[in-house]
Amino acid sequence: MDLGAFSLADRTVMVTGANTGIGQGIALSIGRAGGKVIGVGRSSMQETASRMAEIGAEFVEERADLGSVAEAQAMFARAWSAHGPIDGLVNNAGIIKRVDAVDFTEDDWDSVMDINLKTMFFLSQSIGKQAIAAGRAARVVNIASMLSFQGGIRVASYTASKSGVLGITRLLANEWAARGINVNAVAPGYIETNNTEALRNDPDRSAAILGRIPAGRWGVPSDIGDAAVFLLAPASNYMHGAVIPVDGGWLAR
Template sequence: MTDFSAFSLAGKRIVVTGANTGIGQGICVAIAKAGGAVIGVGRSSMDETEALVKAEGGTFAPVACDLGDHKAAAAMLGRVWESTGPIDGLVNNAGVIRRADAVDLSETDWDDVVDVNLKSLFFLCQAFARKALGAGRGGRIVNIASVLSFQGGIRVASYTASKHGVLGITRALACEWAAKGINVNAIVPGYVVSNNTEALRNDPDRSAAILGRIPAGRWGKPEDIGDAAVFLLAPASAYMHGAALPVDGGWLAR
């Protein structure tokens, strides 16, 4: 009989940011399937995600927070830890994107993207590590990077900069915290069906060009990312630190 305990999240409490839809929703459902309890963070309704998690027999606790404010994000994590108990894992999934030619990108669009995708991500990692190390515990951090952590992209300068930063921060924190029992890794999603890719999927030319380059021949699904997140949160990945795990249908191999 196969022993799947190394992939179980039974008894684990995991915070997932951007839990209302898309990749975040897929991650929440996958955690529930693996036996973990989900604390979903977002600024819009997470009712649909909660229903999907509960349909898998899991538990879901919604927490409202504007992740564009890094101080509010860090304070939120501290409150959750203090009020409900220790957190075993943090998935930094929340992200925004602004599309514009680089010559037209506004400072506001730059700041909005970098504040959520990179600045709040770092300070959530910091808040989690402070709590975990202070309690003498280990933990897991999974940051959602992008194939644009390795490529330039088109008309997404602030997004590309933020995702390059996510990969760098993942590696830097892994170097500092690996010996202290905190695993910090990243998932590198390819082109996944989500709100952030809606504009691309609605553009026949761009959609065809993207699909034509993906060796797997399809767009990714949120559950594809969710299953990878479970692996990086579970005992099976205990010796992984600073890894960037592509889940891209072969995009980066092309």
């Protein structure tokens, strides 16, 4: 099928946190659009690899502890050399700590910020350096959050990190748009993943969440994946520094 301006044929995209949930959904959407995926994470991505193979899409795995900037940068350089050049980067990997603000520890702060914001920036820097040096176009898609716009409760470092993701997305767009590098973000709402299983299994909490979502349903990983494909594809050539909420209308309520 010819996807035209939405095709990722002959493009290689790195996706962090591709082993499950939203990251897996992004990888599969890229595969369906004809792209090759380099999946990055600490744990096995065998399930994602199997699902990619089922749709005839190319998938390679790179292991890295994304809590370490040095390890993440070394992984990117290794992947560029082995599988590149890399046309796109999706900064999806992230963690969350739920603790009352008065009880928050330095580790609760640093462990989240290191992965969600610090490594996100330095991986973006890695593809920016390579693309600019080679005179190549590139795409960066950052995974933001509803908490890029809202405060949340008991998630101080997560809220800070996702607010930072939005700010860095705009900063990099300002610096790199004229260099042919598009930097944008997707902000997921409530998505059916392992991370939200407890919420979905709580009848009262689930009803409260669904009561605010105009679409009346939880999102699925492909909802985020398909939005990411749009930002990776030629269809979004003139988009820089944008954030697309994929939230069933949550923010509009």
